[in-house]
Amino acid sequence: MNEAQSASSRERRLWLLALVVVTAVAAVARLIILGGVPDNLFYDASVRSMTLSLHNFFYGAFDPSAATAIDKPPVDLWLQVIAVKLFGFNSVVLKLPEAIAGTLAVPLLYDLVRRVAGRLAALCSAITLAILPTAVITARSDTMDSLMMLVLIAIAWLLLRAIEKRDWRLLAAAGVLLGIDFNIKLFEALIAVPAFVLFVWLCWGGERVVTRLRRLVLPATLFVVFSLGWMVFVSLSPARDRPWPIGSTNGSIWNSVFVWDGWDRLVRPAAPASFSTKTAKLPAAAIRLTAASGSSTHTISSKPGLFRLFQYSEVGYGTRLGTVLFAGIVFAIIALIPMLRRRLRPPPQATREQRIAWAATLGAALWLITGFVLFSFSAHTQPRYLEAFTPAVAIALGCSLPVVVRRARDLFGVYVLIATFAIAMLEGAAETASGKHGYLAITLSALLAAPSVAYIVLAYAFAARDRRWPRWYRPLVVTIGMLGAVLALSAVRDVLLIKDRSGAQAAEIRIGPSIQDPIAHFLQTHENGARYEAAFTASTVAAPFIVDAAKPVLLLTSIEGQEFVSYQQLMRDHAAGEVRYVVTDAICTVIVATHPSCSNAMLKVRKHARDVTTLTGLPASDSWRVYDLGATPKKR
Numbered sequence: 001m002n003e004a005q006s007a008s009s010r011e012r013r014l015w016l017l018a019l020v021v022v023t024a025v026a027a028v029a030r031l032i033i034l035g036g037v038p039d040n041l042f043y044d045a046s047v048r049s050m051t052l053s054l055h056n057f058f059y060g061a062f063d064p065s066a067a068t069a070i071d072k073p074p075v076d077l078w079l080q081v082i083a084v085k086l087f088g089f090n091s092v093v094l095k096l097p098e099a100i101a102g103t104l105a106v107p108l109l110y111d112l113v114r115r116v117a118g119r120l121a122a123l124c125s126a127i128t129l130a131i132l133p134t135a136v137i138t139a140r141s142d143t144m145d146s147l148m149m150l151v152l153i154a155i156a157w158l159l160l161r162a163i164e165k166r167d168w169r170l171l172a173a174a175g176v177l178l179g180i181d182f183n184i185k186l187f188e189a190l191i192a193v194p195a196f197v198l199f200v201w202l203c204w205g206g207e208r209v210v211t212r213l214r215r216l217v218l219p220a221t222l223f224v225v226f227s228l229g230w231m232v233f234v235s236l237s238p239a240r241d242r243p244w245p246i247g248s249t250n251g252s253i254w255n256s257v258f259v260w261d262g263w264d265r266l267v268r269p270a271a272p273a274s275f276s277t278k279t280a281k282l283p284a285a286a287i288r289l290t291a292a293s294g295s296s297t298h299t300i301s302s303k304p305g306l307f308r309l310f311q312y313s314e315v316g317y318g319t320r321l322g323t324v325l326f327a328g329i330v331f332a333i334i335a336l337i338p339m340l341r342r343r344l345r346p347p348p349q350a351t352r353e354q355r356i357a358w359a360a361t362l363g364a365a366l367w368l369i370t371g372f373v374l375f376s377f378s379a380h381t382q383p384r385y386l387e388a389f390t391p392a393v394a395i396a397l398g399c400s401l402p403v404v405v406r407r408a409r410d411l412f413g414v415y416v417l418i419a420t421f422a423i424a425m426l427e428g429a430a431e432t433a434s435g436k437h438g439y440l441a442i443t444l445s446a447l448l449a450a451p452s453v454a455y456i457v458l459a460y461a462f463a464a465r466d467r468r469w470p471r472w473y474r475p476l477v478v479t480i481g482m483l484g485a486v487l488a489l490s491a492v493r494d495v496l497l498i499k500d501r502s503g504a505q506a507a508e509i510r511i512g513p514s515i516q517d518p519i520a521h522f523l524q525t526h527e528n529g530a531r532y533e534a535a536f537t538a539s540t541v542a543a544p545f546i547v548d549a550a551k552p553v554l555l556l557t558s559i560e561g562q563e564f565v566s567y568q569q570l571m572r573d574h575a576a577g578e579v580r581y582v583v584t585d586a587i588c589t590v591i592v593a594t595h596p597s598c599s600n601a602m603l604k605v606r607k608h609a610r611d612v613t614t615l616t617g618l619p620a621s622d623s624w625r626v627y628d629l630g631a632t633p634k635k636r
Contacts, residue, residue, distance in 0.1 A: 102139025125398025175219030179226025
């Protein structure tokens, strides 16, 4: 008995050590060279403004004067503001909450899966999430998607514990946490809700429908209260205290949340947020200046369709998620064959634990399907949005692969494992053909899959002699070996994305110091007591200057060219001595007539105001420009 207990204790320590190693790998991937990742200036500007006052903090103000606010509740940004207050405003601190959240999600997912599918499936799921490129790169950005993903896993954990312990307080806590998560990332956080509801509903299978619905009333009510509480309070506060949410067409936070961040994301493709120096018809000098300053960017976009998440396009869904997603779907279908034969019913005479595992399996499958369908066919998506179902992808691969390996005794199982190895080879070859680093992926795949292939050959060669290996060794070696083959390309992609300081999570204008510094210095030395540092054509144009100086700015447009300040209002503010200069980027100097972010006010400024760009020290070009509205008349 003592020997058995000692062996069990030693085995637990080994599993714990493995989890510590995987978590450490996840932490390194998310924290290394974090300061070199480009910033998301839109959210960083808001964090900078929110540090200036409690009013700005609560309302999520975008600009220091709180005339505008971000397009969603600022719950995630509150964490960034607290971090900035504690450690100072810099690039690393801004990204730290997300990097920590992405790291903590790995051991939490492990514990969630362990309770249902065992330690090996849990370890495979944790490894997958730790290495999955879209999860790694999102956690390295200053956006809120990784925190949203962590909270989703925490909600799933609470639901599982609530069912296991029959503790309805945990079910209520899950409703509260879901409401908070809605305030972090709005409808993106609700993609897992159908799966959550299906799980608890199936676990209560022996009870009446009315009883099940009654049990859902309290968590549903708490979800509504906590999800809408901030928006209700803001809507009821005095109009003079409410900033205009960027994205809203009428100044209402409800319009911004339910239309701009809700319905429009499903049916309305995103308008270009910037231009590309590769496609814009600029003079050669302007192209050289823009490229040298780092002010250009690219627009992340992709066409909706069944194969969107598997494409090796500029967005790179295929290498960031598609490879692992495809393997997860294939292995999940194979693992679920017995359940499919039973028409997705629980095993006959199933125990309570088996029924919970059955419900969790169907819930995870629904989570995966919901995320795949929505992000494949929605009009507007970005790589970071995929965090809403990356845990489901990790669970699908991590839980199904051990099941398939256990069935490798028959010839079909061998074919499946070899086919998986071939898939890894083909994925690497696809990368090579596109001019990437596929040969490295092929080499790693071969090395990592070698133990599994060797085991298959030896197992069949010595089957007649009944030569057995240790019970725990066979499934562990084969499963981890095949998982390594599947994730080899993802590991290579992680290294390349980290090496390249990739932060391509949102399309935005980037302005290098060679342009920003001369303009900022000019505006500072020519302030002359004006209230606003300058008027800017859009939030993306103003964001770098807000981050730099935290001075009040005047925005001419909101999202996609919605006029926020008219030319008449601009001139009234100018006459009152509140603003003198207007700053714009290349979009509003070269392709003014066709780009939506250039309002009528900017057209008139360009026509009537004086171009003083050369006074800032910048050469005359068609890149960033500064316009002078004229000296303010002296007041009598």
